[in-house]
Amino acid sequence: MGDKAARGERFVDVAVPLAMPLALTYAVPWEEEASCAPGVRVLVQVGARKQYTGVVLRLHDRPPAVGKVRTIESVIDDEPVVSASLLATWAFIAGHYMCTLGEVMAASLPAGLKLASATRIRRHPDVLEGPADDRLRVVWEALGVREAMGLRDLASMLDVKHPQRLLNQLLEGGWVITEEELDERYKPKMETWVRLHPDFVDNDALLNAFLDDRRALKQVQLVMGYLSLAEDLGGAVRRKQLLAKTDVSAGVLKAVEAKGVLTSFEEPLEPVVGKGGALSRAPLPTLSPAQDRALSEIRDAAPLPALLHGVTGSGKTEVYTHLIADALERGEQVLFLVPEIALTAQLIQRLAVHFGGFLSVYHSRFNTRERTDTWFEVLRQGRRSGGGGGQHGGRLVVGPRSALMLPFTNLGLVIVDEEHEPSFKQHDPAPRYHARDVTMWLGAKHGVRVVLGSATPSVESVWLAQQGRVKHVGLTERYGGVMLPEILCADLRKAHKQRAMSGPFSRDLLLAMEETLKEQRQVILFINRRGFAPVWMCEGCAYVSECERCDVPLTQHKWKDQLDCHHCGYHIPVPRVCPSCGGTALGPKGAGTERVVEDLAQYMPHARVARMDLDTTRSKNAHSRLVEAFGQRQFDVLVGTQMVTKGLDFAHVGLVGVLSADRLLNHADFRSFERAYAMLTQVAGRSGRSGARGKVILQTFSPDHWVLDKVMRHDFSGLVEQELRDRRESLYPPYARLIRIVLRHTDAQRLTQSADALATMLRAAVGLERVIGPEVPPIARINDLHHRVLLLKFERKAVPAKYKPVIQQVLTQFSTTDKWKRIRVTVDVDPV
Numbered sequence: 001m002g003d004k005a006a007r008g009e010r011f012v013d014v015a016v017p018l019a020m021p022l023a024l025t026y027a028v029p030w031e032e033e034a035s036c037a038p039g040v041r042v043l044v045q046v047g048a049r050k051q052y053t054g055v056v057l058r059l060h061d062r063p064p065a066v067g068k069v070r071t072i073e074s075v076i077d078d079e080p081v082v083s084a085s086l087l088a089t090w091a092f093i094a095g096h097y098m099c100t101l102g103e104v105m106a107a108s109l110p111a112g113l114k115l116a117s118a119t120r121i122r123r124h125p126d127v128l129e130g131p132a133d134d135r136l137r138v139v140w141e142a143l144g145v146r147e148a149m150g151l152r153d154l155a156s157m158l159d160v161k162h163p164q165r166l167l168n169q170l171l172e173g174g175w176v177i178t179e180e181e182l183d184e185r186y187k188p189k190m191e192t193w194v195r196l197h198p199d200f201v202d203n204d205a206l207l208n209a210f211l212d213d214r215r216a217l218k219q220v221q222l223v224m225g226y227l228s229l230a231e232d233l234g235g236a237v238r239r240k241q242l243l244a245k246t247d248v249s250a251g252v253l254k255a256v257e258a259k260g261v262l263t264s265f266e267e268p269l270e271p272v273v274g275k276g277g278a279l280s281r282a283p284l285p286t287l288s289p290a291q292d293r294a295l296s297e298i299r300d301a302a303p304l305p306a307l308l309h310g311v312t313g314s315g316k317t318e319v320y321t322h323l324i325a326d327a328l329e330r331g332e333q334v335l336f337l338v339p340e341i342a343l344t345a346q347l348i349q350r351l352a353v354h355f356g357g358f359l360s361v362y363h364s365r366f367n368t369r370e371r372t373d374t375w376f377e378v379l380r381q382g383r384r385s386g387g388g389g390g391q392h393g394g395r396l397v398v399g400p401r402s403a404l405m406l407p408f409t410n411l412g413l414v415i416v417d418e419e420h421e422p423s424f425k426q427h428d429p430a431p432r433y434h435a436r437d438v439t440m441w442l443g444a445k446h447g448v449r450v451v452l453g454s455a456t457p458s459v460e461s462v463w464l465a466q467q468g469r470v471k472h473v474g475l476t477e478r479y480g481g482v483m484l485p486e487i488l489c490a491d492l493r494k495a496h497k498q499r500a501m502s503g504p505f506s507r508d509l510l511l512a513m514e515e516t517l518k519e520q521r522q523v524i525l526f527i528n529r530r531g532f533a534p535v536w537m538c539e540g541c542a543y544v545s546e547c548e549r550c551d552v553p554l555t556q557h558k559w560k561d562q563l564d565c566h567h568c569g570y571h572i573p574v575p576r577v578c579p580s581c582g583g584t585a586l587g588p589k590g591a592g593t594e595r596v597v598e599d600l601a602q603y604m605p606h607a608r609v610a611r612m613d614l615d616t617t618r619s620k621n622a623h624s625r626l627v628e629a630f631g632q633r634q635f636d637v638l639v640g641t642q643m644v645t646k647g648l649d650f651a652h653v654g655l656v657g658v659l660s661a662d663r664l665l666n667h668a669d670f671r672s673f674e675r676a677y678a679m680l681t682q683v684a685g686r687s688g689r690s691g692a693r694g695k696v697i698l699q700t701f702s703p704d705h706w707v708l709d710k711v712m713r714h715d716f717s718g719l720v721e722q723e724l725r726d727r728r729e730s731l732y733p734p735y736a737r738l739i740r741i742v743l744r745h746t747d748a749q750r751l752t753q754s755a756d757a758l759a760t761m762l763r764a765a766v767g768l769e770r771v772i773g774p775e776v777p778p779i780a781r782i783n784d785l786h787h788r789v790l791l792l793k794f795e796r797k798a799v800p801a802k803y804k805p806v807i808q809q810v811l812t813q814f815s816t817t818d819k820w821k822r823i824r825v826t827v828d829v830d831p832v
């Protein structure tokens with residue numbers, strides 16, 4: 001006893017994946033003290049029965065002020081699996097975005113690392129050899145007999161109290177998987193490779209004899225093709241590439257294989273990660289003088305973050321490439337954040353050319369196993385900084401916002417490409433963080449170099465540059481002196497009056513499309529709605545089919561012959577009889593992508609048309625296949641939603657048509673003009689990226705709208721100036737900080753009462769004029785839950801660290817009031 005007091009008992013604060021406001025404190029048994037470091041996982045008991053995997057945040061010697069002290073059950077890891085810098089990022093996100101550490105942790109850790117007491121394991125289906133270690137082997141053998149096992153089975157079989165460490169070794173070694181992973185059916189995609197049979201490698205005479213065989217010309221052609229592609233005699237080449245290069249059929253390859261000259265084998269497909277380990281496979285691009293200037297300005301900007309404001313097609317990616325090479329040479333890790341990884345195939349290919357062996361792509365469609373692999377790659381790579389060995393993955397990570405929550409240990413540079421994109425902000429669930437803003441924090445507090453890039457930066461970022469807190473770097477010309485496109489409006493009022501509309505196309509647009517195809521160039525048509533028609537309506541009584549669970553009209557999808565709700569998935573067969581008046585004159589109103597494709601078949605029957613929207617790109621590689629096919633000019637016209645506005649680089653597009661610019665301008669949000677400008681400029685930027693000047697036609701009922709005027713004149717600074725003036729006046733970001741509180745409940749009346757009550761409490765706590773609402777949002781009900789919104793506004797001078805705890809207190813008080821217990825409340829700091 002006395003001994004213990006002298007040594008001093010040790011405690012740890014542990015984050016558990018639950019929405020609990022505070023970290024939990026546990027005592028550490030002395031024999032575990034040595035391994036119990038921050039970032040290590042531990043098993044802890046929460047409540048009466050439940051056990052959770054938690055992560056150690058810190059060690060200390062202050063026992064908890066209240067309650068009985070519990071001891072951790074066991075330590076799972078020998079080394080931290082969460083890096084110190086990631087722990088700091090978690091804490092920042094939880095604090096700034098007003099959520100719990102548990103919520104951040106749950107979003108960050110891949111499921112493979114979140115072992116719970118219910119976890120069950122099985123043998124990895126693709127691994128044939130068991131572990132060598134005796135104790136691990138026992139488990140492996142047993143799993144060959146019984147299919148699955150839980151933690152408790154393991155414990156009793158091995159006669160240990162806490163089998164987590166062993167289980168962990170099995171998981172890390174890849175011998176077993178958890179059942180969750182199995183559900184995701186982990187199957188690596190295979191790719192076929194071809195190589196020269198060893199007999200021929202070792203014997204030139206044999207090979208020459210074959211090559212002299214004149215009768216089998218095609219076969220010889222194939223082998224010659226192999227010889228030119230293979231890096232060394234006997235090296236492997238991709239089957240697909242070989243057949244494409246030599247232009248022979250698969251049958252010829254079979255014949256050559258039958259003769260035993262070439263052999264095929266399969267390997268898991270590695271989509272973009274190169275096999276080499278060299279720093280730079282292809283030499284870095286030579287920059288234009290303007291790009292070169294931008295590069296040195298960015299280099300000189302540090303420690304300030306840089307905002308690379310480069311017009312579309314100015315070659316921002318080329319500049320990034322040099323910055324990445326800098327950082328890798330310094331031995332640092334690099335994070336390249338993109339709005340949506342599924343839409344980035346082109347970019348990834350361009351990066352892979354230079355950094356193949358270093359590149360890890362963090363995909364939002366990854367399964368648990370892939371996520372866990374990337375996690376350890378990033379963790380270990382940082383530790384092993386400087387390189388060595390053949391494995392470099394994890395040095396350069398390309399990913400969406402969630403890639404920020406990987407365990408970097410040596411992060412030197414973060415690039416946020418298309419920094420204006422709203423998808424950098426997470427909406428649901430918590431943590432509702434903004435990846436760009438978290439990156440800015442990393443820059444300010446952890447000395448990470450930050451580069452934000454965009455052709456249409458956010459008003460906030462431009463303002464920060466004006467304040468001297470970010471270095472503005474301009475790139476005002478397109479690469480190769482290509483002109484920015486000519487942008488025109490097509491006046492839909494006039495066109496309708498003059499009966500000059502063909503379906504959704506004005507005469508101007510149709511003529512321009514014909515002309516473009518005649519010039520052997522391609523067309524992109526942008527319409528911000530998928531499906532056939534956004535509304536299904538009765539001509540007789542104006543009845544509109546609506547969702548049963550949401551306050552929105554249902555979208556008609558012709559190919560499925562049904563009406564869908566895009567908010568909750570509710571759907572019905574297309575009604576032919578009006579449920580309101582009994583009439584039969586029901587029909588589609590308005591147009592979506594599907595309808596535009598159909599109309600094109602009527603008005604431009606000779607054009608080859610492809611559609612790009614959520615419905616045509618659901619499968620894993622559909623998007624990149626479409627991009628590739630369009631790039632190779634297998635289609636003349638690409639019809640699509642926002643997807644076509646993002647980062648695509650096609651050489652032959654001569655015309656972009658926007659079918660309706662009006663909907664973009666009609667939103668009530670304070671950011672809608674900024675958004676409209678960005679979206680229109682981005683989609684316009686797909687036109688005329690090389691060769692002759694491109695053209696853009698915006699169809700609109702309001703051709704005199706000031707935002708359209710700015711778009712047509714490429715007048716970004718004019719737009720920002722006007723926006724900043726308006727926002728200063730009405731106190732919106734960047735002059736104010738916003739917190740949006742959403743209340744949801746099935747009963748509208750009760751919800752209204754609760755929202756009023758919360759508004760009153762908040763007004764008392766933070767000041768009358770700072771609380772706006774409650775308001776009914778444009779879509780008042782989603783999935784049977786009614787919504788009310790409160791907006792809190794704080795002038796920029798106010799200190800968030802002061803008012804956030806006050807708000808938190810009010811919210812806690814509110815949600816523990818019996819009357820309001822069932823009202824769901826979410827808090828969104830810096831909403832977008």
Ligand code: ADP
Nearest residue numbers: 285286287288312313314315316317318479649
């Ligand atoms: P942005 O991202 O700014 O819209 P990109 O980086 O896509 O522009 O560049 C536009 C096009 O110009 C691409 O096809 C790119 O390969 C080409 N390009 C830009 N800079 C260079 C350069 N320095 N050398 C060769 N090609 C370049």
Ligand code: ZN
Nearest residue numbers: 547550565568
């Ligand atoms: Zn619905």
